[in-house]
Amino acid sequence: MFNIREIAKRAKNVSYGLVDISTEIKNRTLLKAAELIEKKRDVIEAENRKDLVAGEEKGLSKAMLDRLLLNEKRIAGMVQVLKDVASLNDPVGEVIKMWTRPNGLKIGKMRVPLGVVAIIYESRPNVTVEAGSLCIKSSNSVILKGGSEAINSNRVLVNILKEAAESEGFPSDAIQFVDTTDRSAVRELLLLDEYIDVVIPRGGEGLIRFVAENARMPVIKHYKGVCHVFVDEFADLEKAWNICFNAKVQRPGVCNAMETMLVHSKIADAFLPNMIEMFKKVKVELRGCERTISYDPDYIKPATEEDWYAEYLDLILAVRIVDSLDEAIDHINTYGSHHSDSIVTENYTNAMKFLNKVDSAAVYVNASTRFTDGNVFGLGAEMGISTDKVHVRGPMGLEDLTIPKYIIFGNGQIRE
Template identity: 50%
Template sequence: MSSDLEPQRDTALVSAESKDLQEVPLQPIPEYVQELVMRAKQAAGRLATLSTAVKNRALEAMADALEEKKEQLLEANEKDVEAFGSTPEKKAMADRLRLTDKRIEEMSAGIREVAKLPDPLGDMSKMWTRPNGMQVGRVRVPIGVIGIIYESRPNVTADSAALCLKSGNVCVLRGGSEAIHSNTAIAAVLAEAAEKAGVPPGAITFVERPDREVVPVLLKKDRYIDVIIPRGGPSLMRTIAEHATIPVVKHDAGVCHIYVDADADQAQAEAICVNAKAQRPSTCNAMETLLVHQSIARTFLPRLMEKLQAAKVEVRGCPKTCQLLPEAKPAAEDDYGKEFLDLILAVKVVKHMDEAMEHIAKYGSQHTEAILTTDYQRAMRFLREVDAGAVLVNASTRLNDGYQFGLGAEIGISTSRIHARGPMGLEELTCSKFVVLGSGQIRE
């Protein structure tokens, strides 16, 4: 499951000049990683100064190339899906792994949306004048080289490459071994199209070797990589925490809640809850726990249960929920706070909004939380007091997404308490530097 769990073999078959196949030892991992990051670092300076027009042409070429090479990408993906397997416990991960015509079209559409967005680089929000006449301002610049370590979802390769390119950042992409054929194919298509459009070689760098030893080595390259963005499960996060000497922007588990308030529009709430759980349960912004106010539970839950059963959702409920829903299974304590990534939903009946918010504070992962209510004051209080990267009122948690928010695409949904929190688009992939315009000023 984890991208750093399965080592690659120690030799590779390559074609010799005589056309005979020979086994040749692979390059040692430290040397392999060093060459990659040095190449990436060399590309960073040139990429940071590319014009918006060149970057946009490259992005359009990348989007076109994905569609033109669709059959090639699907063929590569089929190898990964076959090797991964389809046992029930792998169902959620297999769904993330699979490419379809529609998902490739969505990848292309996301890249085109990024091309249409304003270039964040060079933006100077304000400049001020000091008493000595010196002018001081802050201008938006690229972070530099961004390492992205992720699992399963091949679309992350395309989204990350597009966002990094538009924001002037070089990306070093390390996908999971379970998607090695898909990611290698996508990265090759994108890099070739970008380079033909004028992007420096190395701007889109992909780590083709899935050896488990690559990640710890990569995480120590703080002279070459400026920030690491991990997207994956607990095993990957532990590896990052143990080995990284580079700043990390965490994209952790999505234990997302919806609280249905006493004053909710119940028909609307049913539709939202079914969408949040069943539309694509394997994603990090799918609802995992439903909290329902006790005053409407008796009428709301049975009707919702019919729709959930139609969507093949298994409900695990608190004692009150099980009294109202004989079809529900009793919830274990660890069902609350669990990221199921499947058609399983934990349900709890709560006395009031305070209990709902206490539950969210205890079990949530500060990813996405929502309230369904027609009471304005309670909605505003929920927005103020609930701590998460995104807090929604009367909307599905599935909408916490860079594309849905108008960011074009996202490099992930940050759960870190730093400048980048929630979906990370172009602005979140930049930092600022001070610029000073003087006329001979010196410090007295």
């Protein structure tokens, strides 16, 4: 029987010594893993095909199958992630602040690893490499629990990470894999707060709520991505059409895709007819408010209250016409998930007001929400995109896997 407690205990025991592992060894481990992925590309694709076939038989959605797929481009992406993380500055041991008190004590803050990080994720096997690489570089032990739909893909990738670690002198016990499809494993993992310092769920809202409600250790949450693009009355139409089309269509099954498009009433006549035709050509289902429906009553379905909250992860889009910037901001803060939201405008005052007042992890001016991604932001990779407000918000990268520790230098001082 698979022993969850034992792997958590091994991860904890080895975690204390990881702070002593040199940056050189960590980087060599990452580059060796990149080399092995290149070498074992055919094996990875064969294991991934097993998962895809099983997923199709189970009736997984197109969005889930897309997330599960490891094609040539995504395998190359994993290789690049490993190289990118190896190239980043090592945050472990960095002194980020130092000051001297009147009594002569020198007090500072130094970055140290979190300890043992458990990541529970669905579908996307490339998360195995992203999370593993970041934890290796930040000297954290990692416990990887992927979804049952990706068990074969995840297993081969974890084996590659462990082989690279053993080859280059990084403790392989710091990379643990929950190699079971038994759902009870997640519940058991969440009870092991004596070994696990933080848990990060990545997947559907149901998984994240389950983890948040059952974990004994701190949880860094990535709730659903109900992302908006607001086309302001001062928008450049060409920019607006391109941004909205990209945000919805380029990859609809991911958390940073646009789910609701807001349009200022003063620009609706100029913007919406062409935008609707663009979406119709690629079969985007539109659900709109009454004013939106009037632009194409035969194609646009009525939006319900639930549509404004919806994360479709599909070629479905909610559309609403608003009469002001304030109304758009209020809609986003009311119905959004505080993930990623964008304004298309040439008005500086409106842009800055949107940046200041929209309560989201990533807020854009004149750009697609699809850019919210740790690698795209230059972080090398990400553990997930946190919609929390404690410890980290937005893409969680290398530095976010460390935490400040106070260090104090004295010369015999005693407190009177």
